Amino acid sequence: xxxxxxxxxxxxxxxxxxxxxxxxxxxxxxxxxxxxxxxxxxxxxxxxxxxxxxxxxxxxxxxxxxxxxxxxxxxxxxxxxxxxxxxxxxxxxxxxxxxxxxxxxxxxxxxxxxxxxxxxxxxxxxxxxxxxxxxxxxxxxxxxxxxxxxxxxxxxxxxxxxxxxxxxxxxxxxxxxxxxxxxxxxxxxxxxxxxxxxxxxxxxxxxxxxxxxxxxxxxxxxxxxxxxxxxxxxxxxxxxxxxxxxxxxxxxxxxxxxxxxxxxxxxxxxxxxxxxxxxxxxxxxxxxxxxxxxxxxxxxxxxxxxxxxxxxxxxxxxxxxxxxxxxxxxxxxxxxxxxxxxxxxxxxxxxxxxxxxxxxxxxxxxxxxxxxxxxxxxxxxxxxxxxxxxxxxxxxxxxxxxxxxxxxxxxxxxxxxxxxxxxxxxxxxxxxxxxxxxxxxxxxxxxxxxxxxxxxxxxxxxxxxxxxxxxxxxxxxxxxxxxxxxxxxxxxxxxxxxxxxxxxxxxxxxxxxxxxxxxxxxxxxxxxxxxxxxxxxxxxxxxxxxxxxxxxxxxxxxxxxxxxxxxxxxxxxxxxxxxxxxxxxxxxxxxxxxxxxxxxxxxxxxxxxxxxxxxxxxxxxxxxxxxxxxxxxxxxxxxxxxxxxxxxxxxxxxxxxxxxxxxxxxxxxxxxxxxxxxxxxxxxxxxxxxxxxxxxxxxxxxxxxxxxxxxxxxxxxxxxxx
DNA sequence: CTAGGGTTAG
Numbered sequence: 016x017x018x019x020x021x022x023x024x025x026x027x028x029x030x031x032x033x034x035x036x037x038x039x040x041x042x043x044x045x046x047x048x049x050x051x052x053x054x055x056x057x058x059x060x061x062x063x064x065x066x067x068x069x070x071x072x073x074x075x076x077x078x079x080x081x082x083x084x085x086x087x088x089x090x091x092x093x094x095x096x097x098x099x100x101x102x103x104x105x106x107x108x109x110x111x112x113x114x115x116x117x118x119x120x121x122x123x124x125x126x127x128x129x130x131x132x133x134x135x136x137x138x139x140x141x142x143x144x145x146x147x148x149x150x151x152x153x154x155x156x157x158x159x160x161x162x163x164x165x166x167x168x169x170x171x172x173x174x175x176x177x178x179x180x181x182x183x184x185x186x187x188x189x190x191x192x193x194x195x196x197x198x199x200x201x202x203x204x205x206x207x208x209x210x211x212x213x214x215x216x217x218x219x220x221x222x223x224x225x226x227x228x229x230x231x232x233x234x235x236x237x238x239x240x241x242x243x244x245x246x247x248x249x250x251x252x253x254x255x256x257x258x259x260x261x262x263x264x265x266x267x268x269x270x271x272x273x274x275x276x277x278x279x280x281x282x283x284x285x286x287x288x289x290x291x292x293x294x295x296x297x298x299x300x301x302x303x304x305x306x307x308x309x310x311x312x313x314x315x316x317x318x319x320x321x322x323x324x325x326x327x328x329x330x331x332x333x334x335x336x337x338x339x340x341x342x343x344x345x346x347x348x349x350x351x352x353x354x355x356x357x358x359x360x361x362x363x364x365x366x367x368x369x370x371x372x373x374x375x376x377x378x379x380x381x382x383x384x385x386x387x388x389x390x391x392x393x394x395x396x397x398x399x400x401x402x403x404x405x406x407x408x409x410x411x412x413x414x415x416x417x418x419x420x421x422x423x424x425x426x427x428x429x430x431x432x433x434x435x436x437x438x439x440x441x442x443x444x445x446x447x448x449x450x451x452x453x454x455x456x457x458x459x460x461x462x463x464x465x466x467x468x469x470x471x472x473x474x475x476x477x478x479x480x481x482x483x484x485x486x487x488x489x490x491x492x493x494x495x496x497x498x499x500x501x502x503x504x505x506x507x508x509x510x511x512x513x514x515x516x517x518x519x520x521x522x523x524x525x526x527x528x529x530x531x532x533x534x535x536x537x538x539x540x541x542x543x544x545x546x547x548x549x550x551x552x553x554x555x556x557x558x559x560x561x562x563x564x565x566x567x568x569x570x571x572x573x574x575x576x577x578x579x580x581x582x583x584x585x586x587x588x589x590x591x592x593x594x595x596x597x598x599x600x601x602x603x604x605x606x607x608x609x610x611x612x613x614x615x616x617x618x619x620x621x622x623x624x625x626x627x628x629x630x631x632x633x634x635x636x637x638x639x640x641x642x643x644x645x646x647x648x649x650x651x652x653x654x655x656x657x658x659x660x661x662x663x664x665x666x667x668x669x670x671x672x673x674x675x676x677x678x679x680x681x682x683x684x685x686x687x688x689x690x691x692x693x694x695x696x697x698x699x700x701x702x703x704x705x706x707x708x709x710x711x712x713x714x715x716x717x718x719x720x721x722x723x724x725x726x727x728x729x730x731x732x733x734x735x736x737x
Numbered sequence: 738c739t740a741g742g743g744t745t746a747g
Contacts, residue, residue, distance in 0.1 A: 067738070094738045125739040132740090157740045164741070190741035197742060228742040259743045266744075297744035329745040365746040401747040429747045 024055050031064050040072040047081070057086045063095060070099035094122050101130030121147065125157040132165035137172075140165035156188030163194040168427075170202045189220035193228050200232030208232045223249070227259045234267030239276070242267035258294045265298030274306040296320045297330040304334030310341055328352040329362045336370035345370035346379065359386075361396045368402040372409040375691045375718060378609045380406045401429045408437025411689040411716045411723060426457075432464050439472035441723045442732045447472035448481070463495050470504035474511065475722055477736050482508045499527045503536055510540025511736070515549055531560040535567070542570055550574050565591065565598040577648055603674040603692040603717075607681045614673040617665065627676045631667055634676070638706045649699040671700045675707065675715060687714035695719045701737075705729050 027050055034043040047065050055061075062085035069078035078099040085092050093116045100109035113119060113127050124147050131140040144162045147154050159180055166172045177195050180186050192215050200208040212229045215221035226249050233242035246264050249256055261284060268277035281290070281299060289295045296316055303312040313334050320327060328348065335345030349367040353359065359367070364387045371380040384403055392399075400423045407416035416437045423430060431454045438447040451469050454461060461469075466489045473482035486505055489495045502525040510518035518537055522529045534557040541550035554567040561567075568591040575584035604613040614621065621627065635643075647662040649669075666672075671692050678688035696719045708715050709729030717724045725732035 063738075070738095091738050098739070120738095122739045127739090129740060155739095160741045161739085188741085193741040195741095222741090224742040226742085231742070262744045263742080294744055299744090301744065324744095326743095326745050331745095333745055360745095362746050369747080396746095398747050405747075427747085433747070 024058060024061070027053075027055065027061055028064075031061065031068065035064065035068045035071060038072055040068070040074060043068045043072070044077075059085060059087050059089055059092065062086075063089075063091050066092065066095045066099070070095055070102065073102070075099055075103050075105075090116060090118065090120050090123060093119075094126050097123065097126045097130070101126065101133070104134070106130050106134065106136075121152045121155060121158065124152060125155070125161060128158060128161035128165070132161045135165065135168070137166050137168065156185060156191050159185055160188070160190040160194040163191065163198060167194075167198045167201060170198065170204070173198045173202075187220055189215070189222045189225060192220060193222075193224050196225065196232065197228045200228070200235055203236075205232060205236040205238070223255050223257070223260070226254060227263050230260065230263040231266060234263065234270045237271050239267050239271035239273055243276070258289065258292050261289050261292075261295045262298040265295070265302055269298075269302045269305055272306050274302070277302045277306065290316075290319055291321045293320050293322055293324045293327045296323075297326050300327070300330045300334055304330075304337055310334055310338070310344070323355075325352075325357050325360060325363070328355075328357055329360075329366055332363060332366040332370065336366055336373060339373045342370040342373040346374075359390065359392065361392050361399050364392060364399050365402040368399070368406045372402075372406040375410050375689070376606055376611070377407075377410040377412060377689065378606060380410050397423065397425060397427055397430060401427075401433050404430065404433040404437065408433070408440065411718055411725075413437050413441045413443065413723075426459065428454075428459055428462055428465065431459055432462070432468055435465065435472065436468035439468050439475060441725060442475045442734070442736075444472040444476040444478060461489075461493060461495075463489075463498060463501070466495065466497075467500055467504060470501060470508065474504055474508045475733065475736070477508075477512050479508055479512045479514070499525075499530065499533075502527065503532055506533055506536045507540070510537055511543060513540075513544050515540060515544060515546055519549065529556070531557050531564070534560070538567060538570055542574055545574070545578070547574055547578055547580070562594065563596055565596050568596060569598055599694065601670050601692065601694045603670040603690050605674045605678045605688065605690045607678065612674070612677060614670040614677070616670050616673075617668045618670065618673055621673075621677070623677065623680070626680055627673055630676050630680050631672065634707060634710070635667060637710050638703065641706055641710065643703065643706050646699040646702060649697045666699050669697055669700050671696060671717060672703060675704055675717075678715075679707075679711060679713065685712065687716065689716045689718065692717060692719045695721055696724060696737075701731065701735075705731055 027046065030046055031043065033039070034046060043065070050061060062081060066078050066081040066085070069075075069081055078096065082088065082092060082096045093112060097109045097112050100106070100112065109127060109130050113123060116123055124143055128140050128143050131143070140162055144158070147158060159176070163173055163176050166176065173195065180191055180195070185191055192211055196208045196211040199211065208229070212221070212225060215225055226245060230242045230245050233239070233245065242264060246260065249260065264280060265277065268280060284290050284295065296319070299316045300313045303316065304310060313331065317323070317327070317331055332345045332348045332352070335341045335348055345367060349359065349363065349370075352363070364383065368380065368383050371383055387399060400419055403419045404416045407413070407419060416434065420426075420430065420434045431450060435447045435450050438444070438450065447469060451461070451465070454465070466485060469485050470482055473479070473485065482505065486497065486501065489497060489501070502521055506518045506521050509521065515537075518540060522533050522537060534553045538550055538553040538557060541547070541553060550571060554571045557564070557567040568587055572584045572587040575581070575587065600615055602613055602615045604611050606612075612621065618624065645663045645666050647666065649666060671690055674690040675688070678690060682688060696717055701724065704715055704717065704724075704726045706729065707713070708726035715726040717726070722733065722737065724737070
């Protein structure tokens with residue numbers, strides 16, 4: 016560029032302003048170079064604005080340089096730098112810069128408060144707030160909205176702050192009211208959120224952000240129609256609709272599981288040019304992954320996005336890990352994301368950890384855990400630790416789960432829920448209930464998921480009275496309305512304990528239409544207690560709802576068979592055949608040296624099948640000496656004519672036994688092993704594995720569809736109650 | 738110079 020006239024300070028000012036407004040980094044850099052070559056005396060104003068430009072364009076390094084080249088930095092310079100660091104989540108450095116300011120002003124405080132608020136750090140924010148008040152710096156709407164956002168988890172505190180806002184007359188700021196509104200909604204107080212929205216009124220500061228916040232609030236409270244109504248009203252009034260609005264409406268569709276409405280909205284967005292936006296795309300992917308039952312549409316949406324961001328990747332990972340059989344794609348996505356230059360954040364780790372839980376792969380889980388520690392993501396975040404607790408217990412290791420739990424700097428409801436559920440699945444009901452008591456002592460509020468965990472702890476150990484106590488406590492003391500799942504727990508609890516009539520009564524009297532899950536639960540209980548008559552009823556109800564599910568046919572025919580009612584057993588089987596219902600083949604898998612080995616019954620495809628058979632043969636001898644009697648009732652024979660010897664042989668080749676045997680010969684003495692089965696463990700295998708654990712001195716864990724069975728020294732953690 | 742609403746998460 017050839018300049019005929021010397022450039023003046025004013026020229027730079029104007030050009031730079033334009034660059035900042037346009038986020039034009041390239042022209043800005045040229046301007047910066049020209050400024051150095053020019054004869055203009057050093058200007059703090061210009062330097063500051065160069066720093067600001069770099070900060071806004073996400074160029075932290077240049078912002079730092081520009082700051083250090085500022086000869087006479089003022090508060091503005093420092094504030095801009097703080098903001099640049101905060102945007103890159105470098106809060107510690109931001110804090111250090113703040114501490115270096117000779118005389119921080121209210122903007123310095125506001126900037127730092129906002130940075131802490133973004134990360135939900137309530138403590139430091141409140142301390143800064145105190146300082147502001149002591150120093151009488153003149154707090155404003157920025158300060159208050161920041162403080163309220165930071166304390167969003169504590170409604171009590173937010174209520175106090177809200178009062179303060181009103182008393183001091185700060186309720187004319189939209190930002191403050193919007194923060195209050197969002198907080199009330201997040202914490203479940205829709206009517207209060209509505210009140211704030213209403214009272215803001217037309218002239219009283221209500222802006223587009225308020226509308227967006229209100230749409231989200233409706234979504235959070237399953238008021239899909241109201242959310243869409245608000246959106247229509249916005250359009251009608253000619254208010255500015257942006258990607259936030261779009262994403263908010265999408266959330267509402269997702270929350271009410273309205274896939275059809277969501278699709279229509281998607282179509283509308285394509286017309287108005289919002290598709291291709293990463294922010295909106297995340298909302299779409301969330302909708303399709305949660306409501307469409309597959310990831311097919313998500314992939315399509317993803318490919319349309321012009322500039323995918325970290326959240327979009329995270330949403331994809333999260334979508335894959337909603338599905339057990341797609342969780343490997345979730346891991347692939349996690350790697351792909353990094354290949355595309357994105358550094359995983361805490362949320363990525365939460366999603367990918369949950370994929371590992373689904374895969375029941377302790378080795379992958381540990382790798383992810385290690386990676387989280389090594390990466391400088393704030394892996395200490397409660398959410399990441401919660402996910403790790405869930406992962407370790409779902410991968411069969413409740414001790415490691417507890418270790419993570421114990422080293423966490425703080426716990427919230429989800430942490431307790433994960434740990435309580437972990438113990439419940441492993442049948443350590445004492446610990447579950449102890450943690451629940453601890454939760455109450457520490458004033459961590461239980462939610463409806465807590466009670467599912469607590470009730471299932473009672474289910475797995477047959478603690479009927481306790482279960483009933485907690486069921487009542489939930490309604491009476493905590494005002495949590497029991498959902499269908501809680502009733503299922505109660506049916507399970509009573510049914511398994513042999514109180515079949517009472518279980519049936521729950522189905523009859525509960526305030527929901529009983530679904531297949533409730534009948535299946537009752538059916539399972541009937542099988543356990545050999546009540547054929549009730550089983551017939553439960554199976555019929557189940558079949559009415561799900562005619563193509565094989566489970567009730569199989570269960571019923573087995574029950575008829577064991578009651579020697581052969582004809583009826585044959586009828587059920589014939590019906591099943593006629594309807595073309597196929598039984599899900601049982602399979603078990605085990606991970607050895609990071610490789611998963613899958614077995615089905617009578618499997619001969621495994622390369623080491625010979626060794627496995629030899630081992631099983633030897634083991635069978637030892638087991639028989641120790642008093643093992645094969646329980647041929649569990650032999651899955653298609654034909655009743657099969658000889659007892661043959662049945663015994665088939666029992667020996669059940670998938671879980673094969674997997675256990677393979678695990679034992681492939682690992683060192685004393686190493687615990689984990690086998691996962693896609694159906695419930697068979698009764699004969701349960702007996703056999705108990706003995707095997709005693710004979711080999713190994714700890715053998717089998718996870719079936721229901722719970723964990725940890726076999727040790729001849730006993731199972733379920734104490735044979737399953 | 739600073740903000741509020743928001744997609745992902747347990």
